[in-house]
Amino acid sequence: MSSNVTLNLKEHVSGPLGRIAVLASGSGTNLQALLDATACGTLEAEVVAVVSDRADAGALRRAAAVGVAAISLPLTDRHDPVVRQAYDCRLAEVLRAFEPDLIVLAGWMLILSPKFLDSFRGRIVNVHPALLPDGGGIEVLTSHGPLPALRGSRAVRDALKQRLPATGATVHYVTTAVDSGPVILREEVPVLPDDDEVRLHERIKSVEHRLLPRAVAMALATVFASNVEG
Ligand code: GRF
Numbered sequence: 001m002s003s004n005v006t007l008n009l010k011e012h013v014s015g016p017l018g019r020i021a022v023l024a025s026g027s028g029t030n031l032q033a034l035l036d037a038t039a040c041g042t043l044e045a046e047v048v049a050v051v052s053d054r055a056d057a058g059a060l061r062r063a064a065a066v067g068v069a070a071i072s073l074p075l076t077d078r079h080d081p082v083v084r085q086a087y088d089c090r091l092a093e094v095l096r097a098f099e100p101d102l103i104v105l106a107g108w109m110l111i112l113s114p115k116f117l118d119s120f121r122g123r124i125v126n127v128h129p130a131l132l133p134d135g136g137g138i139e140v141l142t143s144h145g146p147l148p149a150l151r152g153s154r155a156v157r158d159a160l161k162q163r164l165p166a167t168g169a170t171v172h173y174v175t176t177a178v179d180s181g182p183v184i185l186r187e188e189v190p191v192l193p194d195d196d197e198v199r200l201h202e203r204i205k206s207v208e209h210r211l212l213p214r215a216v217a218m219a220l221a222t223v224f225a226s227n228v229e230g
Contacts, residue, residue, distance in 0.1 A: 018045035018220035021100035023091075023108040024052055027204055028059025030106035030127055030212050035066055036196045037213035045220055049098040051091065053110055069098070075110065084209070088116040094121070098205050104216060105174060109153065122226070124174040125219050127212050129204045130155035131168035131188060136180035142166050142188055151179035156201045159191055166190050167200070169207040171215035184215040 001217040013114045019036075022031050024136045031050060037043035050063035054192035071094060077083045087110075095103060105126040117124060130150035133140040150158045168188040172190035175181035187207050191200060 012153060013170050018101045018167070018216075018224070019048045019099060020045050020104055020216060020220075021049045021051065021098055022047055022059070022063075022096050022104045022106050024050060024058055024059035024106045025054050025109040026059065028057065028062045030104075030208055031059045032062050033209035033212050034104065034106070034216065035062065035068070040061040043131075043217055045102075045214040045216065047101060049095070051094060051110075059107070078110065085113060085115075088113045092116055092119050102216065102220050104212070111178060112174070117174060117176060122173065123219075123223055125171055125184060125215060126174045126179070127208050127215075128155065128170045128172065128179055128207065129167075129168075129201060130170065131186055132170040132172055132179055132183055134183050135179055142168075149179075156204065157197050158199060160195065160200065164191055167204065169204050169211055171208075171211050172227070173219070184218055185211045187211055 006227050009200045020034065022034065024031050032048070032096040034043065034047055038047060047063070049069040049071060051057055051073055052060050053073060053075045055074055060072060060183055073087070073091060073094065075087050088213070090183070101123065103120055103124045105124065108126070131140045131142060131147070133149050138149055139146040147166065148162060150167065156167070166188050168186055170183055170186035172179075172222040173185045176196055189204050189207055
């Protein structure tokens with residue numbers, strides 16, 4: 001899809017605003033990009049709830065500041081499979097109460113269970129701070145040729161560690177294979193000689209903030225189109 005992709009859902013479907021639920025564990029700058037895009041009308045959608053596994057997440061403060069439901073759902077023991085399963089059930093229950101059309105993982109640090117993913121199939125997207133390939137391979141094609149696809153929570157650090165010339169940002173659908181679902185949008189970010197993890201991550205995030213509202217609009221249009229097709 002071209003970079004001129006419209007964020008105006010009315011061009012795709014007429015009806016109510018798309019309802020977005022955001023899961024975020026951290027500072028919430030990507031959530032803020034969505035809140036800003038919805039507030040200024042460049043993204044015709046509404047953030048209906050923000051859930052965090054961390055009570056002190058900046059994302060919860062950002063949601064509360066604009067009157068969006070901010071729900072803290074701490075996970076007591078991420079290593080106990082029974083606790084973990086119960087957590088995902090509770091999370092699904094909380095989300096369903098808000099009737100979201102789309103769930104956005106914006107800095108969500110927990111891997112979601114297949115059962116959870118299945119109950120929102122095709123309606124969960126994630127923003128990842130590296131370039132991911134179409135079709136889940138181990139390399140991604142860049143302007144420097146093929147480079148390793150960096151998955152997991154250390155993707156920014158790994159780009160520096162592996163001395164890659166470029167990395168990037170990707171928004172993709174979430175599937176059971178971690179950081180491997182179909183790509184919606186991605187953009188390359190050069191790694192500069194004086195980059196450290198913080199500087200590089202900041203530049204990646206500024207790209208994420210631009211990509212995420214566009215990708216969300218595209219994903220919502222797909223959800224609405226599939227609702228119409230029945
Ligand atoms: C982003 O870089 C995102 O790609 C990654 O976690 C970070 C979240 O940042 N999954 P923020 O909380 O949105 O500022």
